[in-house]
Amino acid sequence: ETGVTQTPRHLVMGMTNKKSLKCEQHLGHNAMYWYKQSAKKPLELMFVYNFKEQTENNSVPSRFSPECPNSSHLFLHLHTLQPEDSALYLCASSQAEGQGANEQYFGPGTRLTVT
Amino acid sequence: KNQVEQSPQSLIILEGKNCTLQCNYTVSPFSNLRWYKQDTGRGPVSLTIMTFSENTKSNGRYTATLDADTKQSSLHITASQLSDSASYICVVNRHAGNMLTFGGGTRLMVKP
Numbered sequence: 242e243t244g245v246t247q248t249p250r251h252l253v254m255g256m257t258n259k260k261s262l263k264c265e266q267h268l269g270h271n272a273m274y275w276y277k278q279s280a281k282k283p284l285e286l287m288f289v290y291n292f293k294e295q296t297e298n299n300s301v302p303s304r305f306s307p308e309c310p311n312s313s314h315l316f317l318h319l320h321t322l323q324p325e326d327s328a329l330y331l332c333a334s335s336q337a338e339g340q341g342a343n344e345q346y347f348g349p350g351t352r353l354t355v356t
Numbered sequence: 357k358n359q360v361e362q363s364p365q366s367l368i369i370l371e372g373k374n375c376t377l378q379c380n381y382t383v384s385p386f387s388n389l390r391w392y393k394q395d396t397g398r399g400p401v402s403l404t405i406m407t408f409s410e411n412t413k414s415n416g417r418y419t420a421t422l423d424a425d426t427k428q429s430s431l432h433i434t435a436s437q438l439s440d441s442a443s444y445i446c447v448v449n450r451h452a453g454n455m456l457t458f459g460g461g462t463r464l465m466v467k468p
Contacts, residue, residue: 344390
């Protein structure tokens with residue numbers, strides 16, 4: 242266990258549904274990240290939160306909406322997704338950004354299938 | 357363009373054999389390079405992290421090398437085990453923050 246948990250582990254949703262992914266870290270970190278991992282493609286950074294403030298939005302479509310209520314929790318709200326959004330969504334955490342070679346610890350991911 | 361290229365894309369070896377995975381990058385400016393292991397259906401787990409001044413770093417049977425001049429890194433796995441079957445991802449950090457550029461990974465399969 243890396244100290245980062247994600248729920249649900251698997252999710253199947255229709256294109257008109259609204260769902261949320263949850264991430265929680267128990268490491269005392271102040272930075273949290275959402276990544277998308279599609280088949281046969283490198284991990285893509287989606288969002289970065291540093292001390293609960295969003296510091297990076299990597300040109301992600303508005304159908305993905307992040308929320309970071311505190312340094313330990315991160316959500317990804319999903320609505321009107323497309324089939325090409327099917328992927329493994331990974332959450333990670335680290336010590337605050339900009340503080341050297343901070344290692345990122347990844348959760349197990351949520352396998353999302355959009356039908 | 358900041359890129360990280362890994363080779364081979366996939367590799368099959370017999371249990372007990374050694375193997376070496378390659379990583380070439382064009383990311384600049386360079387802060388550090390990391391190798392992650394990702395088991396199927398799991399998140400990546402860090403194996404090694406090397407800064408500009410480090411040429412080699414070991415973690416058990418895993419040894420990573422870095423040549424910052426040629427912008428190349430390798431991950432050598434000694435005496436492979438079935439549990440080494442996974443994807444190995446090379447990741448380069450562009451600066452002192454946490455903006456990571458990921459390679460596409462090498463899918464390793466160790467057969468008995």
